[in-house]
Amino acid sequence: MLTGSIVALVTPMDETGEIDFIALKELVEFHIKSKTAAIVAMGTTGESATVSVDDHVKVVERIISFAAGRIPVIAGNGANSTSEAIALSKLFTNSGIVAGLNVTPYYNKPTQEGLYQHFKAIAESSELPQILYNVPGRTAVDMLPETVARLAEIPNIIGIKEATGDLERLAHLKAILPADFALYSGDDETGCDFMLQGGHGVISVTTNVAPAEMATMCEFALNGEKEKAKAIDSQLLPVHTNLFLEANPIPVKWACAELGLIPTPKLRLPLTTLSEQYHQSVRDALIEAKLLP
Structure with missing residues (x-):
């Protein structure tokens, strides 16, 4: 089981919106040196919703190549279409990733039975280990603990990224899931408490800008x-909160550029760069967290 600080990695882009693979390689090296536990490539923070399938696959493949076995790589392979998620899962089987990360289908609001059948179909399409991802604030659907427990019976569904920020939900999950089922927080603001109360790690946006600090915090927790x-x-609380002043990953890409980790904060439409009114707030958060002088 992977534990600790897992980065939901941003995808650097140049001013034209093309993937910046030079900057991507530097980010991978940065996280290896900072003792990040694993990288999530092309998750939702990596802008999986707005890149082409071709770019999605290229980014994952390059990160695997850059990592060269030095850090585990998880690939986002979720979609709101079951067939698309299955296709991605098959593409990444035997690619060198350790697991796929599957967000709940967004917009179409499936029932709990629909969620079960969706993830069951993905898991049965390949032998790739799968991590569920529940983020109702972004998808408009909440996968309930009882559904997670049903899915945990499928051998290659190995964990969940739970991003409700509800620590009572964690207690419920722990009570009904096997002890070897991985529980990851998807909410930086409550991630520390999540681990102190029995979670196994955090799949983190903050880790993009404070990897060493997050790695140490997770180790202590x-x-x-x-x-x-x-x-x-x-110390990191201002960052946890201010990286969500606008929709993720808008603020974190701006913060990464401000820290010199990527050349530009460019995103692909319909996402646009951080509104000027929030620049100072994010900069002040980085200063308060001692990430900027």
């Missing part, structure tokens, strides 16, 4: 060293 973990988490 997983070891039950509450005071040390909370001290780092408190």
